[in-house]
Structures are given as C-alpha cells and as structure tokens.
Amino acid sequence: MEDVFKEALNLVEKNRPFVIATVVGTKGSTPQKPGAKLLVREDGSGVGTLGGGCVEGDIWYASQMLLKEGGDAKLTDYMLNEEIAAREGLVCGGTMYFLIDPVFDPKSIANPITNIVGAYDGDSSVGLATLLKPALGKGNTGDKLLLAKDGSFSGSLGDYLRDNEAVEALSKLVDYGRVTTLVTKDGSQVFLEGFTTPASVVIAGGGHISNALAPLVNMLGLRLHVVDDRPEFANKERFPSAESVIVADYAEGIKQLDIRPNTSIVVATRGHREDDRALEAAVKSPAGYVGLVGSKRKTILIYEELLKNDVPLERLAAVHAPVGLDIGAKTPEEIAVSIMGEIVAFREGRSGKTLAMESRYLKKLATKVGVAV
Numbered sequence: 001m002e003d004v005f006k007e008a009l010n011l012v013e014k015n016r017p018f019v020i021a022t023v024v025g026t027k028g029s030t031p032q033k034p035g036a037k038l039l040v041r042e043d044g045s046g047v048g049t050l051g052g053g054c055v056e057g058d059i060w061y062a063s064q065m066l067l068k069e070g071g072d073a074k075l076t077d078y079m080l081n082e083e084i085a086a087r088e089g090l091v092c093g094g095t096m097y098f099l100i101d102p103v104f105d106p107k108s109i110a111n112p113i114t115n116i117v118g119a120y121d122g123d124s125s126v127g128l129a130t131l132l133k134p135a136l137g138k139g140n141t142g143d144k145l146l147l148a149k150d151g152s153f154s155g156s157l158g159d160y161l162r163d164n165e166a167v168e169a170l171s172k173l174v175d176y177g178r179v180t181t182l183v184t185k186d187g188s189q190v191f192l193e194g195f196t197t198p199a200s201v202v203i204a205g206g207g208h209i210s211n212a213l214a215p216l217v218n219m220l221g222l223r224l225h226v227v228d229d230r231p232e233f234a235n236k237e238r239f240p241s242a243e244s245v246i247v248a249d250y251a252e253g254i255k256q257l258d259i260r261p262n263t264s265i266v267v268a269t270r271g272h273r274e275d276d277r278a279l280e281a282a283v284k285s286p287a288g289y290v291g292l293v294g295s296k297r298k299t300i301l302i303y304e305e306l307l308k309n310d311v312p313l314e315r316l317a318a319v320h321a322p323v324g325l326d327i328g329a330k331t332p333e334e335i336a337v338s339i340m341g342e343i344v345a346f347r348e349g350r351s352g353k354t355l356a357m358e359s360r361y362l363k364k365l366a367t368k369v370g371v372a373v
Contacts, residue, residue: 002120002198004037004048009117012106017042019063019102023050024075024132024191025181028094035179035193042067050098059098066102073101073142075132099132099191101142111154112146116195122258124149125177125196127170131157135187138162147174157190166190175261176288176347198223199262199347200243202287204250204278205269206233209293212336213266214239220340222264227253229274250278254285264289264343266323272298276305283315289346291323291339325352 004020011018023036032051039047040063050056055078062076078096103109115126127147131139139158147153147170157163165184173180174194182190200223203210210226217224218241227246228234234247246253250269259265265282267290269275275292279302282290292299299321306316324338325345345352366373 001035001037001048002117004039005113005116005120005195007039007047008103008109009113011041011103012110012113015106017067017102017104017106019067019100021050021059021063022099022101022130022191023096024099024130025097026094030094030096032096034181034191038063040064040067051096055096059100063100063102066100070104071102072140073099075099075141099130099142101130109144112144115146115148119195120197122197125174125194125260127174128193128195129157129166129170129182130191130193131162131188132181132191133189134158135184138186139188147171149174157188159186159188162186162188162190166192170194177262196260196262197258199264200225200260201343202227202254202257202259202263202265202282204228204254204265204267204282205274205293206230206238207268207270208332209268209335209339210266211238212332213268213339214241216336216340217241220344225257227257227278228269229253250274251281254278254281259285259287261286261288262347263287264291264346266291266293266339268293272301276302279319280306280309280311283311283319289343290319291342292319292321293323293335293339294321296322320346 008018008020019040021038023032023034025034036050037048038050040060044064046060050059076098112128119126129145131141131143134140143157145153145155145157145163145166147167153167157166162184166182169182170192173192175196177194177196179193182192184190201217202225203213204227206226206228214224224242225244226234226239226242227248227250229249231247234245236245239245246256265287267275267278267282269278279292303316320342324335325341327338329335329338342352363373
C-alpha cells in the first residue's frame with residue numbers, strides 16, 4: 001500500500017484528481033485481503049492491485065467512470081462464483097467488498113495523505129477511519145477521521161459519539177499497521193487502518209540460523225536488521241538483504257534500532273551469556289514479538305537471570321521460547337521456516353494450527369457423492 005499513498009501524495013502536490021479503490025471486506029476465498037488498494041489516475045493508469053483478473057478490471061473501469069462522470073464515494077461488492085473464478089484462473093469463490101473513493105479536490109486530503117506517507121517513512125504512526133455505511137442519516141460514505149499518535153484527531157465520521165468509538169478502536173491497531181471493520185453502537189460500519197513503518201525483523205546473532213532466516217525475511221517483504229559483536233558475522237557480504245548490520249554488543253546494538261510494536265526480535269546468539277543480554281534488551285523494548293532460539297532448559301536458566309534483573313514475569317511469558325512452530329525442524333533452514341511461520345501467525349493474530357480439511361466437511365462430501373462414511 002505504501003506505493004499507492006506515495007503516488008497519491010505526488011498527485012495531491014500536482015493538484016490532480018484520482019480514485020483509490022480499497023478492499024474493505026471479504027467472505028470466503030478471495031485473491032486479496034482487506035486493505036489492498038488500487039489508485040487510478042485520470043489518464044486510466046494505476047498503482048497497486050486488488051488481486052488481478054476480472055475483479056480488478058471491473059473495479060478499475062468503475063473508478064475511471066467515476067473520475068470522468070463525477071460522483072461520491074460508493075461501496076460495491078463482487079461475487080467470485082465458480083464460473084468467474086474458473087474463467088480467470090482463480091482458485092477462489094468468495095465475495096469482495098470495495099470502497100471506490102474519488103478525490104476531485106486533492107488539497108482536501110493533503111493532511112491525511114501526508115501523515116500516512118510520513119508514517120511509512122518513520123514518523124509517528126497514524127490511524128485512518130473511513131465511514132462505509134452511515135446510520136441515522138448522519139455522515140456520508142467516504143467521510144474520514146485521522147488519528148495521530150498523541151491521541152488527537154482531525155476530520156469526522158458525521159457524529160461525535162461515532163468519532164470517539166473510532167478513535168478508541170484505532171488506538172489499538174495503529175502501531176501494528178492492521179486493518180479491521182468497526183460496527184459502531186449506532187449501527188454504522190467504519191473501516192479502520194493503521195499506518196506505521198514497514199514491519200521489521202531484528203536478528204541478534206549472525207550464525208547459521210540467522211543466515212537461513214535472512215532470505216525468508218526479505219522474501220516476505222519485511223525489513224531486516226542484524227546485530228552481532230563479531231565483524232566476521234555482521235557484515236553486508238554475509239547479509240546483503242539487510243537494511244542495517246550492526247557490529248556491537250547485543251544489548252547496545254538493539255538499543256540503536258527503531259524498535260516498534262510491529263518489530264519482531266529473534267535472539268540467536270552464540271552462547272548463554274550473549275543470549276541473556278540480547279533477550280533482556282529485547283523484552284525491555286516495545287517489540288511485539290520476541291523469540292529465543294534454544295532448548296527449554298536454556299530458556300529456564302535465562303528467565304531465572306532476567307527475573308533477578310527485575311524483568312516482569314508477564315513480559316517473559318509473552319516471549320516465544322523455544323522459538324518457532326512445532327514442525328520437527330532440525331536443520332538451520334527448517335528452523336528458519338519454523339520461526340518465520342510463527343512470526344507470520346503472530347502478526348496476523350492466528351494460532352498457526354493446520355489448515356487441513358475438517359472431518360465434518362469430508363463426511364458431508366462423502367454423503368453427497370454416495371460414499372459410505
């Protein structure tokens with residue numbers, strides 16, 4: 001989404017109109033998740049994606065028509081039935097809901113667009129609430145409210161009580177860059193989006209597991225930072241995809257970084273003493289995810305030391321140790337997959353359990369085709 005907002009800011013500065021189409025909800029299997037965006041310029045060109053195929057083509061066309069003919073922001077849905085999915089080569093069959101939001105007066109949204117781009121570039125996190133379905137005749141689809149990190153906000157969703165509900169809900173997700181839909185007490189639907197610097201992974205230690213982790217971090221589009229007190233293990237040749245490689249004591253190196261709630265820290269140093277220092281610095285930071293590579297025995301010994309150093313028990317309880325999902329990983333590469341799987345699950349608020357088809361569905365299918373159960 002970052003490229004969409006940066007192009008929006010470019011068009012705002014040029015005072016040129018545009019449309020931003022956003023996926024604001026889905027049901028079933030769909031090619032994109034809520035929050036995906038497509039910006040359409042007045043010449044018909046665009047930035048971003050809604051999943052491709054006929055879905056994107058139809059929303060793109062509707063956006064172009066809105067720019068040419070004028071009109072207000074509108075909600076629309078798109079059902080991907082089996083025929084459409086098959087024709088477009090999509091393995092999905094759900095429903096997508098879109099907000100098609102025209103901007104005819106770019107200066108009117110200069111403030112939120114500027115602040116969102118700033119959040120991506122390292123400034124304070126911000127939250128944006130957009131009214132989808134107003135209730136009680138108050139407000140209009142597309143009305144916006146921007147929440148700053150300090151709790152102040154600008155704009156309105158058409159009702160001060162609705163605004164207060166949106167601010168409270170936004171404050172819980174801005175630092176994580178998450179999106180959700182809020183149904184307010186008056187029955188209005190509001191789309192909430194948090195914007196912050198892109199999520200990052202900090203690896204304390206430059207050994208074999210870290211070397212296997214690095215390309216996975218890069219592949220998933222996360223920013224990578226590596227800290228090690230040994231120059232031969234912390235250098236750009238060893239970690240070419242890293243945004244920064246810091247040669248320093250682990251605790252000091254972690255303190256040098258801009259750690260945020262959407263940061264994940266993986267402690268994988270060469271020994272118990274270094275793990276102690278690195279993990280203490282990690283749990284004292286705002287990092288949302290902290291993982292420690294090692295056995296349960298080593299974890300217990302390290303926790304004992306940290307408790308003596310007044311690290312709160314509840315903070316240690318949130319550490320993922322031993323780190324990773326239980327997939328029977330043995331090699332550095334397998335361990336890296338296990339760790340990144342757990343980080344993805346944590347970021348999405350998921351359990352990491354298997355997605356295998358539940359037996360009740362198999363039984364229904366067998367009954368349908370006449371197979372004995």
